[in-house]
Amino acid sequence: MNNKDLLERRDRLLGVGAPVFYDEPVHIVRGEDVWLYDVDGKQYLDVYNNVPNVGHCHPHVVEALQKQSATVNVHTRYLHELILEYVERLTNTHDDSLSMAFLTCSGTEANELALRMARFITGGEGIICSNATYHGNSEAVDELATLFHDFKAKSKRVKAVPYPESYRPLSDAKGEALADVYADEVKKAIDEFKEEGIGFAGILFCPIFANEGLPNIPEGYMQKAMQHVRDAGGLYIADEVQSGFARTGSHMWGYQNSGVVPDIVTMGKPMGNGYPLAGLVAGADLVNAFRKDIMYFNTFGGNPVQCAVGMAVLDVIENEKLQDNSLTTGQYVKDGLNKLKDKHDIIGDVRGHGLFIGAELVKDHVSKEGAVEESARVVNEMKERGILLSKIGVHNNILKIRPPLPFSKDNADQLLSTLDDVLAGL
Amino acid sequence: MNNKDLLERRDRLLGVGAPVFYDEPVHIVRGEDVWLYDVDGKQYLDVYNNVPNVGHCHPHVVEALQKQSATVNVHTRYLHELILEYVERLTNTHDDSLSMAFLTCSGTEANELALRMARFITGGEGIICSNATYHGNSEAVDELATLFHDFKAKSKRVKAVPYPESYRPLSDAKGEALADVYADEVKKAIDEFKEEGIGFAGILFCPIFANEGLPNIPEGYMQKAMQHVRDAGGLYIADEVQSGFARTGSHMWGYQNSGVVPDIVTMGKPMGNGYPLAGLVAGADLVNAFRKDIMYFNTFGGNPVQCAVGMAVLDVIENEKLQDNSLTTGQYVKDGLNKLKDKHDIIGDVRGHGLFIGAELVKDHVSKEGAVEESARVVNEMKERGILLSKIGVHNNILKIRPPLPFSKDNADQLLSTLDDVLAGL
Numbered sequence: 021m022n023n024k025d026l027l028e029r030r031d032r033l034l035g036v037g038a039p040v041f042y043d044e045p046v047h048i049v050r051g052e053d054v055w056l057y058d059v060d061g062k063q064y065l066d067v068y069n070n071v072p073n074v075g076h077c078h079p080h081v082v083e084a085l086q087k088q089s090a091t092v093n094v095h096t097r098y099l100h101e102l103i104l105e106y107v108e109r110l111t112n113t114h115d116d117s118l119s120m121a122f123l124t125c126s127g128t129e130a131n132e133l134a135l136r137m138a139r140f141i142t143g144g145e146g147i148i149c150s151n152a153t154y155h156g157n158s159e160a161v162d163e164l165a166t167l168f169h170d171f172k173a174k175s176k177r178v179k180a181v182p183y184p185e186s187y188r189p190l191s192d193a194k195g196e197a198l199a200d201v202y203a204d205e206v207k208k209a210i211d212e213f214k215e216e217g218i219g220f221a222g223i224l225f226c227p228i229f230a231n232e233g234l235p236n237i238p239e240g241y242m243q244k245a246m247q248h249v250r251d252a253g254g255l256y257i258a259d260e261v262q263s264g265f266a267r268t269g270s271h272m273w274g275y276q277n278s279g280v281v282p283d284i285v286t287m288g289k290p291m292g293n294g295y296p297l298a299g300l301v302a303g304a305d306l307v308n309a310f311r312k313d314i315m316y317f318n319t320f321g322g323n324p325v326q327c328a329v330g331m332a333v334l335d336v337i338e339n340e341k342l343q344d345n346s347l348t349t350g351q352y353v354k355d356g357l358n359k360l361k362d363k364h365d366i367i368g369d370v371r372g373h374g375l376f377i378g379a380e381l382v383k384d385h386v387s388k389e390g391a392v393e394e395s396a397r398v399v400n401e402m403k404e405r406g407i408l409l410s411k412i413g414v415h416n417n418i419l420k421i422r423p424p425l426p427f428s429k430d431n432a433d434q435l436l437s438t439l440d441d442v443l444a445g446l
Numbered sequence: 447m448n449n450k451d452l453l454e455r456r457d458r459l460l461g462v463g464a465p466v467f468y469d470e471p472v473h474i475v476r477g478e479d480v481w482l483y484d485v486d487g488k489q490y491l492d493v494y495n496n497v498p499n500v501g502h503c504h505p506h507v508v509e510a511l512q513k514q515s516a517t518v519n520v521h522t523r524y525l526h527e528l529i530l531e532y533v534e535r536l537t538n539t540h541d542d543s544l545s546m547a548f549l550t551c552s553g554t555e556a557n558e559l560a561l562r563m564a565r566f567i568t569g570g571e572g573i574i575c576s577n578a579t580y581h582g583n584s585e586a587v588d589e590l591a592t593l594f595h596d597f598k599a600k601s602k603r604v605k606a607v608p609y610p611e612s613y614r615p616l617s618d619a620k621g622e623a624l625a626d627v628y629a630d631e632v633k634k635a636i637d638e639f640k641e642e643g644i645g646f647a648g649i650l651f652c653p654i655f656a657n658e659g660l661p662n663i664p665e666g667y668m669q670k671a672m673q674h675v676r677d678a679g680g681l682y683i684a685d686e687v688q689s690g691f692a693r694t695g696s697h698m699w700g701y702q703n704s705g706v707v708p709d710i711v712t713m714g715k716p717m718g719n720g721y722p723l724a725g726l727v728a729g730a731d732l733v734n735a736f737r738k739d740i741m742y743f744n745t746f747g748g749n750p751v752q753c754a755v756g757m758a759v760l761d762v763i764e765n766e767k768l769q770d771n772s773l774t775t776g777q778y779v780k781d782g783l784n785k786l787k788d789k790h791d792i793i794g795d796v797r798g799h800g801l802f803i804g805a806e807l808v809k810d811h812v813s814k815e816g817a818v819e820e821s822a823r824v825v826n827e828m829k830e831r832g833i834l835l836s837k838i839g840v841h842n843n844i845l846k847i848r849p850p851l852p853f854s855k856d857n858a859d860q861l862l863s864t865l866d867d868v869l870a871g872l
Contacts, residue, residue: 021527023525026525026527026530027525029530029534030525030530032545032546032730033530033533033534033537033545033546033547034522034529034530034533034546034547034548034733034748035546035548035730035733035734035736035737036734036737036738037734037737037738038522038737039522039523039741039743040522040523040524040525041523041524045523045524045525046524046525047524047525047526047527048518048520048524048525048526049517049518049526050517050518051517051518051519051520056518056520056524057518069520069521071520071521071745071746072519072520076518076519076520077515077516077517077518077519082512082515082516085511085512085515086508086511086512086515086516089503089508089511089512089720089721090503090508090512091475091476091477091503092474092475092476092477092482092483092502092503093477093498093502093503093720093721094474094477094482094495094497094498094502094720095495095497096460096464096465096466097465097466097467097471098466098467098471098472098473098474098482099449099452099453099456099466099471099472099473099474100473100474100475101447101452101473103460104452104455104456104459104460107459107460108455108459111459119458119459120458120459120460120461121459121460122460122461124552125551125552125555125722125746126550126551126552126555126744126745126746127745128555128744129551129552129554129555129583129584132583132584132585133583135585136584136585136588157555157558157559157742157743157744158555158558158562158584158585158586159558159561159562159584159585159586160584160585160586162562168741288745289745294515294519294520294746294749294751295515295519295722295746295751296551296721296722296746296752304458304461307460307461308461308462308463310461311461311462311463311464312462312463315465315594316583317465317583318552318554318583319497319552319553319714319715320497320551320552320720320721320722322460323720325720325721326722
């Protein structure tokens with residue numbers, strides 16, 4: 021079936037406007053390692069997908085899934101050892117204070133639960149988020165989807181603060197002074213909640229501000245911002261749906277890059293390498309207090325198949341040293357992009373962590389106006405040349421480079437040389 | 447590891463109070479067909495689980511899962527044929543008017559989306575639910591969890607109406623007059639929303655009122671209630687998470703038992719036989735209007751593995767004629783329970799649809815006071831004798847009989863004779 025027919029069927033069955041990538045979408049039929057294949061056998065280097073974090077159809081993960089699916093799959097109101105093995109291993113990758121977990125089916129469910137917990141524990145309703153973010157698709161979580169609501173919070177109980185950034189900073193202040201400028205915005209939001217009589221529950225941030233475009237965070241910002249949050253009795257929720265599971269290279273979790281330990285950490289996308297698996301970790305006092313009053317049960321959450329798959333993903337991250345690879349190959353990609361920046365004026369900034377890199381395309385280096393149309397052309401042209409990537413950021417002009425973690429230097433060379441060609445041909 | 451150690455580990459890793467079944471929980475390690483096996487090799491007849499709808503670890507479903515997991519698993523922003531094949535087949539099992547679908551990871555996500563759609567489309571916030579229900583664990587859906595909130599709605603934008611029932615009816619009226627009494631409660635709730643200046647969005651019901659205890663619905667109630675809803679511009683959302691996928695025997699979908707076609711149907715638990723798969727179907731105008739303004743994307747929702755598994759579940763329902771089996775074996779169980787009712791005074795009422803049956807245990811047939819303590823003893827004693835079932839209903843006294851659909855007459859005989867023994871020994 022050709023793309024035209026497929027798109028017509030999508031309109032008829034999924035509704036007009038079901039989101040799809042690329043001017044001419046790709047029709048994928050097979051995946052392996054960092055590779056995807058379309059219906060005509062064309063090979064694509066996957067430089068976008070973090071869900072297949074340890075590689076598409078990784079045999080160790082597939083085997084675990086196959087084996088447990090054929091053995092038993094029941095809910096957590098029966099006893100099963102796998103959930104305990106998995107949660108023990110998962111919490112061991114976190115700070116000691118984060119010793120308990122809930123397992124869910126999606127990052128949305130994890131963020132829903134985190135917000136419910138924060139509001140229940142603090143007795144407040146007010147949540148702070150960034151002004152260019154997205155954390156999921158349910159009603160309560162959608163209130164924070166500033167990226168889709170003109171960069172504004174959707175409800176009185178949510179306030180959006182400017183995300184910290186150094187490329188187009190809020191003020192001329194530098195270093196710690198700039199961190200203060202941004203942290204003061206958090207303080208201001210907390211004060212506004214107080215003035216409006218809305219109790220403060222906490223802050224929900226992606227610790228590397230992925231949707232915001234992976235900004236360089238002014239040094240000390242997270243410490244200062246979270247001090248304000250905690251002084252006001254609020255909780256820090258870190259959404260690790262994109263930044264977690266070794267993605268940043270230097271650390272297993274994005275929050276470890278700043279050194280500020282959250283009260284709740286939510287996880288999702290890469291957790292099951294594509295199997296619907298997500299959840300959160302939090303401290304024992306918090307979880308026990310919540311459990312005491314709230315009956316929370318998740319039908320599929322924590323089932324043995326989820327846990328077997330989650331364990332296998334952790335196995336592969338360890339066995340294949342994917343965190344190291346994220347660090348070294350990530351740096352290699354970043355170095356290569358910085359070389360391209362010297363050659364192609366359109367690249368205004370290169371930043372990121374490990375194998376999560378943004379390359380910002382701008383009209384010029386002084387105005388820093390986003391090269392929006394060119395960014396779209398680059399993404400589509402890269403796809404034509406067999407490389408899948410995407411865009412992020414408020415100006416929709418940042419190339420989003422977030423491949424499966426087994427991404428090699430050879431893969432990086434292919435990405436860099438193709439990008440070089442495409443930029444030269446603009 | 448023994449139960450004591452497992453429970454201690456659960457307390458330490460999942461929090462004190464993570465819900466678990468039975469006074470002495472079962473430690474499950476294997477499942478097949480209608481059977482579960484514990485760590486000591488003890489065999490249990492599963493008379494409770496509707497998630498493994500076509501049988502635990504059904505080979506056809508497991509094979510589809512294994513095959514697609516090893517081939518590719520990507521999100522829906524790339525084109526893939528399986529989601530179209532599956533949605534086409536799924537919507538074909540519904541009324542013609544329900545021609546489009548969203549796929550999600552859980553019933554909670556499906557109900558979240560249905561509520562968002564109903565509120566967006568109508569512009570109203572007011573939702574009616576029953577006064578003894580549960581539809582999921584997110585904030586917006588939890589507002590409807592009257593079963594856990596003292597039978598009251600949790601928010602001003604939700605009103606709980608008495609669920610229709612014939613065993614302990616609201617009034618002495620009979621037949622259609624009783625249906626009027628209950629339908630008037632819906633009208634009253636709509637009027638109250640109007641008086642309070644809260645726009646009306648619709649009603650969310652399980653069409654067989656499963657959590658409420660599978661009441662015999664006064665004839666004509668659904669027609670009358672939904673007429674009020676539609677006269678007021680509201681939508682009827684049917685939650686088929688329990689009643690769907692051939693469970694009621696007479697029909698594929700619970701709503702088909704009343705003949706009133708919903709505007710949105712949500713589905714979950716049995717949809718993927720344990721694989722996290724859920725979703726909703728709705729009319730084209732509704733979906734297109736929602737898609738036009740709202741960016742809804744679900745990372746795992748609609749991925750090729752979900753769809754392959756969903757297709758395999760539909761295959762088995764068809765190939766093994768499980769709807770027929772639900773009807774005939776369900777009737778056989780009901781007949782058997784009615785015979786036990788003649789023998790054991792504690793059984794006050796037997797009711798249900800297909801292989802979803804409730805047996806209400808009461809102190810006596812006049813007061814109809816729930817035999818709560820005895821119900822708990824029966825459930826635990828049945829477990830000791832190798833039969834897994836549970837309880838439902840506002841009085842916590844209704845034996846919940848909802849086995850995987852391949853449940854045979856032999857299985858039914860084992861259930862009935864064991865229950866006979868247990869009731870005799872009370």
